Every structure is written in C-alpha cells, then in structure tokens.
Amino acid sequence: MDSFELILIVAFSALSLIAAIGFITFRQPVHAALSFAVTVLAGSGLYLLLDAPYAAVATVIVYAGATIIIFLFALMFAQRSTLQVYDEKKANPILSGIAAISLTTILIYVLSTASVGGKLLSDGSSPVPTADAVADPVVDATSAPRVADLGRVMYTQYLWAIELAGAILLVATLGAIHIARDDSQADAAVENALP
Amino acid sequence: MMKIYLFMGALIFGCGVFGFLTRRNLILMFLSLELMLFGVSLNFIAFGNQNGNLGGQTFAILILTVAACEAALALALIVTLYRSCGSLDVNIWQSLRERDDSKSDTQSASTAPTDDSDHQSEDSYGDLPKLTPAGHDPLRFPVQVDSQRHEPVGLA
Numbered sequence: 001m002d003s004f005e006l007i008l009i010v011a012f013s014a015l016s017l018i019a020a021i022g023f024i025t026f027r028q029p030v031h032a033a034l035s036f037a038v039t040v041l042a043g044s045g046l047y048l049l050l051d052a053p054y055a056a057v058a059t060v061i062v063y064a065g066a067t068i069i070i071f072l073f074a075l076m077f078a079q080r081s082t083l084q085v086y087d088e089k090k091a092n093p094i095l096s097g098i099a100a101i102s103l104t105t106i107l108i109y110v111l112s113t114a115s116v117g118g119k120l121l122s123d124g125s126s127p128v129p130t131a132d133a134v135a136d137p138v139v140d141a142t143s144a145p146r147v148a149d150l151g152r153v154m155y156t157q158y159l160w161a162i163e164l165a166g167a168i169l170l171v172a173t174l175g176a177i178h179i180a181r182d183d184s185q186a187d188a189a190v191e192n193a194l195p
Numbered sequence: 196m197m198k199i200y201l202f203m204g205a206l207i208f209g210c211g212v213f214g215f216l217t218r219r220n221l222i223l224m225f226l227s228l229e230l231m232l233f234g235v236s237l238n239f240i241a242f243g244n245q246n247g248n249l250g251g252q253t254f255a256i257l258i259l260t261v262a263a264c265e266a267a268l269a270l271a272l273i274v275t276l277y278r279s280c281g282s283l284d285v286n287i288w289q290s291l292r293e294r295d296d297s298k299s300d301t302q303s304a305s306t307a308p309t310d311d312s313d314h315q316s317e318d319s320y321g322d323l324p325k326l327t328p329a330g331h332d333p334l335r336f337p338v339q340v341d342s343q344r345h346e347p348v349g350l351a
Binding site for chain 1: 196198199200201202203204205206207208209210211212213214216217218219220222223225226227229230233236237238240241243244248249250251252253254255256257259260261262263264265266267268269270271272273274275277278282283284285286
C-alpha cells in the first residue's frame, strides 16, 4: 500500500461523496442527474483500485452511459423549463433525514464491528487470499486475477446466475414495452366494435 | 483501507435512501434507487477483493443488470405517468388507490395520510382508471355502468 494509492482512494471517495451529497441537495433535476453521473464515475475509480477493471468499465458504460442517457432523455421529454412544485419542496425532509442517517449509522457500525470466523470484516489489508477465504476452483490462485478469470468464473461457477440475469433482462424488456405502449388506439377500436 | 471502501458503500447507500425518501420527482426517485444499488455493489466488490475471489465482481455485474432493467421499467413508468397526467409528481399515483367510502369511519380517517397543501387534488387527474370499491355486494348494490365510457359511474 503505497501513498499514491492512498491518495487516489481518498480522492475518489471524496469526489464520490461530494457528488452524492450534491445529488440529494440540488433542486434542478438535471444537475442532480449529472452529479449522480459524477458519483458513479468516481466510484468506478474505486472499482479500478479494487482490481475490478471489468466491473469498472461495465459500470461506466451502463450507469454513467445508458442509465444517465435514459434519464436525461426522460427529463428533456417531461421536464418543464421552470421548477415544478414537486422539485422545490421535499417530502418530509426531517423525518427522512433521521431515517437515512440512522440507517447509515447502523450500517457503518455493523460493517466496522461484524466479524466472520473471528476475523473482522473491515480488517482486510491486501487482496492476498487469507486462510479462511474461499478460492475460486477454476482460477489459478497464484497469479493476480484477470478479466479472463472473471469470465471463466462467470460462465462456469455462476452460470445459472448469469442465465437468470439474462432472463430478467428479457422479462424487463417485454414489461417495459407493454407498460409504455399507447393503448388509446386499441381502446378506440374496442369502442367502435361495441354496439 | 478496507474500511474506506465499506464506509463509502454505506454512505452512498444512505444518500440514496435519503434521496428516495425526499424526492417527489419520479425520475430522481429512480436515480436514488440506482444510487443505492451502486453502494451495495461497491461493498460486494470490496468483500470479493478482500477474500481474493471473483464472486463479488460477479454479483456486482448481476446488480448491474438489475439496474439496467430498472432503468428500462422506470422509463416506461415515467412515459406512462407523463402521458396521462402531464406531470412527474409521484403523489399522482395516489389517485390510483381505492376511494375511501366510509368517511365517517374515524379509524380510516385517522390512518389516511394527510395531503400537502400544495398537492393538487385528486379530481384534477380524473383520467386514471378506477377500480370498483371493495366491500360491496354487487348483487345488492349493482354497479351502474356508463354506456358511453364503459366504466362504473358514481364512484368519483
């Protein structure tokens, strides 16, 4: 752990956190969406530091690319130029703040004190596998993990999970098409058919 | 170092929770959901890195597909809501629920949420489909159907 990596970690974390706070405080929806993109981009830097290059690239493409584009399209489609009353006024800010802060506090407490097998969850100092860690059977544990190893694990050990993800994508596509379809023409046809 | 990643995941999740609870714009509520999913997958990758296996990354990619599905469904819902009401306020969905028939019932009146003063009344969004109220015997109280619009009358 050299100091350069530490600087990177702190910089990415700070940028991500600042952008996340900006996301929940900006009133203009476009600004909030763009700060969400900054949060995700900085978090992808954390992914890179965690030796997860494929997840980082996929996150940039899917979250910061596709999702942000979809939501910006929806904003441009549906947003009026002036701020609406539902953008100006937050719903129950005090109660929601108490709930979110207490939930986050509980999460941080659990993450910092919980232990598995007598070893603190937050005690990891290096990516070197520990004795009680579960190694992937199909991956050569002596070398650093590569993207090819990730693919091998995904399509052998977690094959059913990946297939399930594909099925979920298919069902979501069909559902989205069904929900967003304009039924007015079909309704008009039914109205004409009825006596 | 591990602590920074875990706490970052928790903090991003907390920001997502706060945003989801406070926002009333449908688009930003879905973005808050995405932020929560992102915090969770950051923790998964940190745990996977700590244990030296690739299960964490695999699960993060699964979460990524779920987020993509959610974005597609969210876009469909946004388009539907905007087409029917011309607004993105999630409180409009409240007009989908059953009408409270028993106004004199104090219990249901006390548990009913109080509307904001700036909230437009439900009747201004009269275009949404209405359900037949539950709890009526249709043989004793037949539902009258409007022959023009093919929907029950007298419910509004």
